[in-house]
Amino acid sequence: MTTITEQTVRGALATVEDPEIGKPITELGMVKSIDIDGADVAVEVYLTIAGCPMKSTIQNNTRAAVADLEGVGDVTVSLDVMSDEQRKELRNSLRGDAHEPTIPFAQPDSTTRVWAxxxxxxxVGKSSMTVNLAVSMARRGMKVGVVDADIYGHSVPGLMGSTQKATAVEDMIMPPISHGVKHISIGQFVDGNAPVVWRGPMLHRAIQQFLGDVFWGDLDVxxxxLPPGTGDVALSVSQLLPNAELLIVTTPQNAAAEVAERAxxxxQQTxxxxxxxxxxxxxxxxxxxSTMDVFGSGGGQTVADxxxxxxxxxxPLLGQVPLDPQLRVHxxxxxxxxxxxxxxxxxxxxxxxxxxxxxxxxSLAGKPLGLGVTRS
Structure with a gap:
């Protein structure tokens, strides 16, 4: 008969990640206690906040990980809540002791690819395209985040089927996750469909907080x-994320192509x-x-040229996405x-x-690296 030890249980718990943070609960100091009575195991786990939206996921994943151990009998998982001091320690372990949060994607050592x-x-379907690109990348195993920078016309939560609010741990914001994609939007902070009536400086501050205060973890993408046009938010993004690359979305007709060209x-300026x-x-x-050119043709290639x-x-013209009712329906x-x-x-x-x-x-794929062998 296999003897269950605290070490083996803790090893199983190391495979359980906090869904919002993306790190093992053992590494985050979330395992409060492990009690073993023969083959029965009782684990108590700290939640970061009392209203943690992922508490059921954490509890179920913890139970499943321990239950998979050979020889384990009944598994009980109970929950507690971190103290203010514990949350502060967690924040410092994730973000360091800096008083002012930095934007990780703007740092020289960042490996995250950023597209605006x-x-x-x-x-023109810009938001739909953003969400579908993100979900497609996440399906490939990439770690993806989306910032709904269209403050006035925010639509990302709805397109992602998300009604979850962002949660705060100390001065960090934990973004909701839908379809494997982390996302943040002003829509997660306002009541119902209330309008956002802000001037330029407030818009800049909101984008800055979305980039610096949100804990994104290690993102690939x-x-x-962005909101349509060439206004305040586009300028703020270029200042806060000078390494961001642009993806221009347009439709086939000439009128849309001319406006997209301006964007x-x-x-050239940024x-x-x-x-x-x-x-x-x-x-x-x-x-x-057969195909029908409902909105004309050639606009995308015209903009690219x-x-x-x-x-x-x-x-380049990266692709032409057809007018498809399923894109709207879903x-x-x-x-x-x-x-x-x-x-x-x-x-x-x-x-x-x-x-x-x-x-x-x-990419270095297929390129000669010019490496040679040096004899000592």
Whole structure:
């Protein structure tokens, strides 16, 4: 008969992560006690706050991890709440002792790829594209975060099917997680559908807090859903995240292309790189397999060509996402089309765009490194 020890139980608990923080509960000081009575095990776990939205997940995952140990009988998991001092220690272990939070994605050693998704005008599906790109990347095993930087027209929580509020631990904000994607939005801090009536400095401060006060963990990709146009938020993002690259979303018609070009040409002033252009609401695929250009054609390629000339660098058309009712339907029900209907025309095109994005232009794949052998 296998003897259950505290060491073996603690080893099992090391596989349980806090969903919001992404680190083992043993490393975060969340294991309050382990009591063993023969084959029966009782574990008490600290929650960061009393109203932790992930408490059921933590409790269930803890129980499952211990129950998987050979020879274990009954497993009991109870919960307690950290004291103010414990929360302060947790905050310091995650963020250090700095009084003012820094923006991790703006640091020279950051390995997070940052894309700001922009458009010249509203109604081109920029937010839907941001959410579907994020969910598609998360499905590939990447750690992804989304900042809903469209303060006045915030829509990311709805598109993600999230009603969860952000939670605070000391001066850190824990972002909700939906479909494997961490996301933050002003919509998580206002009541119902209340409007946000702020001037420019307040917008800047909100974006700064979303980037610096939120605990994102180690992200592979951060996507920012910018408001349409070239206003205060676009400028704030360029100042706070000078390494952010732009993804320009447009539609096929000439009017939208001209406006999108203005949004892209802003990069000349902010010195941001444009990764490429996405044409949304492209030709609609009909039931018989034929296509219909509901909004015209060629707008995306036109924007890409003009921006290539303006910036003096290659700005590719990354893809053309067809006008697909499923993209709208699954946006309304909070289950992005890339996970709810991956075989739909729009989901397939978005996956192709993601395939291009996740391969860095400066990748070493296939390049000779010029390494030689030196004899000593």
């Amino acid at each position: 998704v922009a458009s010249g005008k509203g109604g 951060l996507l920012l859903d 892209g040409s802003m990069s 010195r941001q790189r444009i990764t490429g252009v996405i044409e949304n609401m492209s030709a609609m695929v009909m039931p018989d397999g 003009r921006l290539s000339v303006l910036t003096g660098s290659d700005v 946006g309304d029900d909070g289950h992005p089309v890339t996970i709810s209907d991956p075989e739909s025309p729009s989901a397939k095109r978005i996956e192709e765009i993601v395939e291009k994005l996740v391969v860095r232009r400066d």
